[in-house]
Amino acid sequence: MTKQLILLVSPGTAAPDNRKSARTGIKRTVAEQFPGWELREAFTSIINEALEKAAAEGVRRLIVQPLHLMHGREYAKVVCALRERGRYFAQVVLGEPLLCGDADFAAVLLAVIRRTAEFDDGRTAVCLVGHGSGGSLEANADDIYIKMQKKLIQAGYKNYYVGVLKGKPSLEDIRNALKGDFLGKYRRVVLLPFMIEAGSHAKRDVAGAWKRELERDGYEVVCILEGLGQIRQVQKLYAQHIRDCEKMICTGCADTFRKEVENG
Numbered sequence: 327m328t329k330q331l332i333l334l335v336s337p338g339t340a341a342p343d344n345r346k347s348a349r350t351g352i353k354r355t356v357a358e359q360f361p362g363w364e365l366r367e368a369f370t371s372i373i374n375e376a377l378e379k380a381a382a383e384g385v386r387r388l389i390v391q392p393l394h395l396m397h398g399r400e401y402a403k404v405v406c407a408l409r410e411r412g413r414y415f416a417q418v419v420l421g422e423p424l425l426c427g428d429a430d431f432a433a434v435l436l437a438v439i440r441r442t443a444e445f446d447d448g449r450t451a452v453c454l455v456g457h458g459s460g461g462s463l464e465a466n467a468d469d470i471y472i473k474m475q476k477k478l479i480q481a482g483y484k485n486y487y488v489g490v491l492k493g494k495p496s497l498e499d500i501r502n503a504l505k506g507d508f509l510g511k512y513r514r515v516v517l518l519p520f521m522i523e524a525g526s527h528a529k530r531d532v533a534g535a536w537k538r539e540l541e542r543d544g545y546e547v548v549c550i551l552e553g554l555g556q557i558r559q560v561q562k563l564y565a566q567h568i569r570d571c572e573k574m575i576c577t578g579c580a581d582t583f584r585k586e587v588e589n590g
Contacts, residue, residue, distance in 0.1 A: 329364070329383070329384050329385045329386055329387070330362070330363050330364065330385065330386065330387035330388070330389075331363065331364045331365075331366060331380055331385045331387070331388050331389070332356060332360060332363045332364070332365050332366070332389045332391060332568060333366050333367075333368055333373075333376060333377075333380065333388065333389070333390045333391070334349070334352065334353060334356065334365070334366070334367045334368070334391050334393055335367075335368050335369070335370055335373055335376075335390060335391065335392045335393060335394075335404055336349055336367065336368075336369055336370070336392075336393045336522075336523070337369065337370050337393075337394060337400045347552075347553075347556055348522060348523040348524070348552075348553040348554075348555030348556050349367065349393065349523070349555065351555060351556055351558070351561050352393060352555050352560075352561045352564050353365060353367065354561075355558070355561035355562060355564070355565050356391075356561075356564065356565050356568060359565045359568075359569070360565075360568065360572070363389070364385075366380075370392075370400050370403050370404060373390075373403070373404060373407045374407050374410070374411065377407060377408075377411040377414065378411065378414075380414075380415075381411070381414035381415065385415060386415060386416040386417065387415070387416065387417045387418075387575055388415045388417070388418040388419075389418075389419050389421065389568055389571040389572065389575070390404060390408065390418070390419070390420050390421065391421035391564060391567060391568050391571070392404050392420075392421065392423055393424075393522055393555065393564065394423040394424065394522070395423060395424050395425060395456070395470070395520075395521065395522055395554070396423050396424070396425050396470045397423055397426070398423075398459065399459075401423055404420065405420065408420055417575050419571040419574045419575060420571075421564075421567040421568055421570070421571050422567050422570075424522065424554070424560065424563060424564065424567075425470050425474075426567075430563060431473060431474060431477050432477070433559060433560075433563050434474075434554065434559075434560060434563065435474065435477050435478060435481060435483075436559065437554070437557045437558075437559035437560050437563075438452075438454065438486075438518065438554075438557075439483065439486075440559070441518070441550070441552075441557055442516060442518060442550075445514070445516050445548070448511075449511060449512060449513045449514060450485065450512065450513070450514040450515070450516060451485050451486075451487060451504055451512045451514070451515050451516070452485060452486045452487070452515075452516045452518065453486075453487045453488070453489055453500055453515060453516065453517050453518070453536075454474070454486065454487070454488045454489070454518050454519075454520035455489050455490065455491065455517055455518070455519055455520055455521075455528075455531075455532045455536060456470075456471050456488065456489070456490045456491070456519075456520035456521060457490065457491055457492065457521060457527060458471065458490025458491050458492040458493035458494075459492060459493055468490065468493050468494070471488045471489075471490055471495070471520070472488075474488050474520075475487070475488040475495075485512075487500050487503060487504070488520065491527060491531050491532075497535070497536055497539060501539065501540070501543060504540075504543070504545075505543070512545065513545065513546060514545060514546040514547070514548065515540050515545045515546070515547050515548070516547075516548045516549075516550065517532050517533070517536055517537060517540075517547060517548070517549045517550065518550045518552070519532055519550075519551070519552070519553060519554075520554065521553050521554065522553050522554050522555040523553040523555055524551045524552055524553040524556075525553075528551055528553070529551065532549060532551075533549040533551060537549055
């Protein structure tokens with residue numbers, strides 16, 4: 327029997343509790359939907375070791391699913407690792423990050439709306455706070471935040487704002503928007519990390535600096551220190567990305583994919 331493995335790759339975080347809850351939920355959902363596959367976890371920093379171990383143990387079919395929000399620097403590291411070691415496997419497919427196509431944005435938007443529905447009182451603004459790249463080498467990486475903001479507005483959720491810790495829209499941009507929109511009607515602001523795992527950045531920056539500044543502006547501030555990976559609908563979306571990979575393997579497209587990855 328061909329040995330087949332799903333490898334969940336996470337960038338990791340310095341906050342073990344929140345990391346565990348996000349990753350555990352995703353892993354549980356994937357395990358439920360793919361009982362015929364062995365399931366393992368790895369961090370981006372040690373993915374090469376994880377690939378070599380899998381090859382040494384005779385894994386033939388491999389699905390690598392990064393638990394990343396978008397295509398960016400961390401995702402690129404996984405691609406590079408597969409270029410170097412993808413030849414070890416008969417079939418290998420790399421899954422997409424959480425936000426790739428329009429269907430992904432729609433699913434995550436719905437998940438966020440449902441998670442924050444209890445705060446929909448007409449006087450509360452909800453702010454999704456992402457890491458951001460700060461204009462680093464991740465060209466166009468921050469486009470996903472702009473796109474999500476547009477999707478929210480198009481769907482009629484004008485009291486939802488998307489900001490980032492590094493880059494634009496910044497905390498100052500969000501503060502100005504809150505003051506200017508709807509003639510200053512907001513009395514409360516809900517901060518929700520727009521990150522897979524609510525780690526050290528969420529605790530230090532979202533629940534720290536952002537909360538303090540908004541409270542100075544006179545708002546009641548509620549912080550939801552949960553990563554997107556803790557939301558059931560998001561866990562199911564990752565599972566769907568893996569399902570797409572499995573279809574590639576079943577139809578033989580994985581062989582073509584492997585050659586494309588190896589050739590860059």
